[in-house]
Structures are given as C-alpha cells and as structure tokens.
Amino acid sequence: MNAKTTVMVVDDDESIREFVEWALTEEGYEVVAVKDGAAALALVENLHPSLILLDLRMPGMDGAAFARAYRGLPGPHSPIIVTSAARDERCPASEIEAAGHLDKPFDLGDLLAVVERHTAARR
C-alpha cells in the first residue's frame, strides 16, 4: 500500500484543478486531477482513490452521470465530496450519495479539513 493517500479531483475548470492539486500536494496527498467524468471513470477502478472531489457541471460526462456509473461498478466505493457552485436541485447530493459537499467558492481551510476528515481512516 502506497504511503500517500490518493485524492481524485474531477473539475472542468483548469485553474481550479491547478490550485486544488497544488494545495493538496503541499499537504502530502497524491492528487489525480481530470477534466470530466469520463476521464475519472477510466481511472477510478485501478486508482482506488481515498476520496473523490467531484464537480457537477462539466462537459461530456457530468458529475451525476459519473456518480451513477461509478455506483454501478463493483465496490468498495470511495467517498465523494461534491464541489459545485450551487446545490443543483436537478441533481441533489443525495442521488450521488455524496459524503459531503463543498460550496464554491470554498475556503481552502474547509477543503483541507474535509479531505483530512474523509481520508483519516485510510492514512
């Protein structure tokens, strides 16, 4: 088992991916950042990340579609933290069975705390 905890970041905005990856790497996490659900789904099975930070509005496969597909795969499933600009009524976090939610624009401290909390068991 790798000593580092892997966190998957799924967001279409390049600058957001960039700073999240920078900030988490600084804290000692292994970060895999992808721009949409399809890319995430391609990697997630082999990667077994400790946590998935998932944006909802994305081109191609969006957050909800990824979550449905991911729940269709054999477990165990990593916890998902939804990081969206607004709680989308058409695709509530409950449907995704999200472990938590970070409203954009989120505070860096909050992000680190949420990641810390959901990855503690795996560390």
Added chain:
Amino acid sequence: MRIRTQFIITTLLFGFFLVAIGASVIVTSQQVGAAAEQEKIASSIAQGANELGYFANEYLIYRESQQLSRWQARFTSFSTDVAALRVGKPEQQALVRNIQAGQQRMQEVFGSIASPVERSTQNQSAGIDAGFLQISWSRMAVQSQSLISDASRLSRLLRDQVDETRQANLIVVLAMMGVFGAYFLVNYRIVQQRLLRSISALKRGTLIIGSGDLNYFIKEEKNDDIGDLSRAFNQMAANLKLVTASKSDLEREIAERTRAEAERERLLEQVQVKNEELQSQSEEIQAQFEELRVANEELVEANASTEAAVRARDDFLSIAAHELKTPVTSLRGFAQTLLRQYEKRGAVEPERLSRAIHVIDQQSDKLTKLVTQLLDLSRLESGRLSLERQRADISRLVAEVAAAGRLHTNRHTLFVEAPSTAEAFVDPLRIEQVVTNLIDNAIRYSPDGGPVLINVIASGANVEIAVRDYGLGIPPEHCPHVFDRFYRAHEGGGIAGLGLGLYVSKEIVTQHGGRIEVECPPDGGTRFVLTLPVGSDAPDGHDQAEGP
C-alpha cells in the same frame, strides 16, 4: 196483393183464356166437321133420291131386271145414308123424319110399281097399262122430288149451322179476349197507380231524409211489395240514422282527435321552440365554454410561458451563479494557497507565484467579462444600452480582436481576410464586443482546435464580417434559437457561458441597423455573418437603445 201474386193470377187467367179459346176452337171445329159430314150425307141423299127416281123411270121404261137390281142397290146405299143422319135440332130432326118417311114411301111406291111390272115381264102375254105407267112415273117423281127437297133443305140447314157455329166461336173468342184485355188493363192501371204512389212517397221520403231529417218515416201500406219497399226504405232510413249517428260519433271523435292532434302539434311546437331555445342556449354556453376554454388555454399557455420564463430565469441565475463562482473559486483558491505557502514557509517559489498571479489576472478578466455581460443584459432589458457612434475602420478593429484572440489559444489558427480599410459609422467598442464574442465562440466550440476564418467584405452600403469555424457546429433544431436570451445550444455539454453572448450581440447589431445570421455549412462548423450598414455622421435614430 203482391205484384208477384197479381202477375201469377194474370198469367193463370191468360192461360185459362188460352185453353178456353183452344177448347172452343176444337169443339167448334168438331161441331163444324160433324155438321159438314151431315151436310155431305144430306147432299148424297138428295143426289140418291134423284138417281133413284131416274133408275125407277128407266126400269119402268125398260122393265129389265138389270135396272131393277140397279135401283135396289142404289136404294140400299141410299138407305145407309139415311140411317147415317144424326142431327140435333128439332127442325133438322123433322126433316130427317120426313126423309125417313119419304124413303119408306119411295120403297112402297117402287114396290107397287115393280110387282105388276115383274108379273108382266114373266107373263109375256099380259101387257102394261100405259096409264099405270104414267101414274107410277108420277108417283115416283113426287117421291123423289119430295126427298130431294127435304135433303136439300137439310143440307142448307146444316150449312147454316156450320156458319152459325163458326160465328159463335168467333164471338166467344173475341169476348174472351176482350174480357182478358179489360182485366189486364185494369190490373195494369191498379199496379201502375200503386207503384206511382209508392215511388212518389219514396221520392218524398228520400228528399226529406236527404235534407237531413232522419226521423222521417214513410207510411207502410199493407203487407205487399210496396209495403215491403216502404219498410225497407224505413229500415234504410233507420240504418242511415244509426250510421249517421255513428258517423257523427265518428266525426266527433275525429274532431276530438284532430283537436288533440292540433294540441299535440302545438305542444310539440312549443317543445320545439323550447328545444331550439335550449339549443341556442346550449350553443351559447358551448360558445362561452369554448371562449373560456380558449381563455383557459391562453392562460395555461401564458402560465406555461410565464413558467417557462421563470424557469429560464432560474436556470439563468443558476448558470450565472456557477459561471461567476467558478472564477471566484479559482481566485480565492490561488490567493489562499499562496497565503498558506507563504505563512508555512515564509516564501513562495517564483514560478508558483508567477503562475498564480497569471491565473488570478485571467480569472479576474473572465469575471469582468461576465459582469459586463450581465450589465449589458440589464441595460438591454431596461432599454439603457446606448451607442456612441463614430467613424471606425472595421478592418483594423477585426484585426485587433483576432490578435487578442490568438493570445488565448495555441491550438486554433485565426486567419483574417480583410480589405486595407472598411469604414463604418458605428460604436467601435460595441462592435468589438460583438466580434470578440463571435471569435471567442468559434474558439470555444472548436475544442479540438483548428482554423477560424474571419472575413471582412466592404460591399457598398454595408460592411460584412463573417466568422467561420470547423468545430462542433450547431444542431439544426437549435439554429433558430441561438440568438435567444439565455439560450445555449450545447447546454449540458459543459461548455461555459451564460447564453447571453449572441443575444447581446444581436441586440447591438440590430441597434446599429444591421443584422446577424448563422449558417451551418455542410462541411461542419458554424459560420456567423454580421452585416452592418456603413451609415453616416448624421443622426439616424439608431443610437438609442431599444428594449428587448
């Protein structure tokens, strides 16, 4: 008496008369026949008497036995004739008795003559006294003449009897015919009078009954045909009365029914009228219902469009929030990460710092653009978007926008084809905003990169700017809506945007008096064509914003 009875009696009488006449004729003809026979015998007697006289004379002359036997033979037949005489009348019977006496005397006379003659003949010697002969001849002649006379008279009497009988018969026949004729006439007269009287009574009765008095009865006379007729007539009248009564009943009933029918018709008509009223009311209600339904539909539609508008606005707000929050997230993230680095280590690597500041700048610009779009939307909706027109070189403007665009991408190649100068009287900042929007779109919707062709064509009164990409293109069903407010052809496709760019662009172009169109070329991608009137310095009324 019945006419039939009368007729039978008349017929019987007629038959009786016929039989009587027939009998009379037969009797008469028998009588006539018998009389004629007797008359013939009488004539034969007369003739016999004559011949006997003649034969006696001859005998006296010739005194031969031959003459004697001839006389005797003739006398025998003469006697037969006399014996055959049968007469009824006294006069005739007297004559017959005379004849019979004459016959007697003739035989006696001839005997008295014959004996001496015979003796003389036998005794040749003794001659006949001439006197004797003369006397004998005379005696015979007297006898003969007497007989002839009687026979002739008898014959005449019989002839007269025949005539009388015939006459009497004729009289009887005529009398009978007269009697019958009289009877017939009287009878006929009686029947005629009865008939005429009855017919007259019937005629009167017919007229009276015909005039409507069905209670009239004619007098029923006796128990005969006329009585029968009268009774039949009265019966007919009674029946007629009954029939008329039942007819009047029937007529009353018919009248009643007709009245009922008319009443029914009237009611039916009322019902009809009511029905029509109801029908028209129903139609009115139907029409009102229809109006209400239409109104309702309109309301539902209006409601739906209101709902759609509200939903669109909600969607827009959601999108706007997302679009605004994304750069803010990035700004905040980089700023806090930089700060955390600095606090942790007291310094930040220069590359990191440079990169962070660059992103912060980029995101600030993005944010500014979004805010500008929202502001434009607000201005458009409140009619406060104003143009500041001036003479501008469109070729240069497009070249500058393309150059700025090249800075944001290294995967797309932007080609500009424009005349050296193409002036137009426009708000250069607004047109720059529109062209920037078109080029940004061309880049954004060609995620795999590729060429973007930008053409400027000055054609007389217009300047045309065309932006062509070879990217995702627009599905045909979205083409009519790409200029709609909040409309995003690739919604859900994840490509960022408020759905305001083309809407604002179109509004700006429209305010310039120009137009903007979208084409979907068959070889993929999209081509936007912007046509602007060259315009002039003179105010043309297009510099005031118009509400959407």
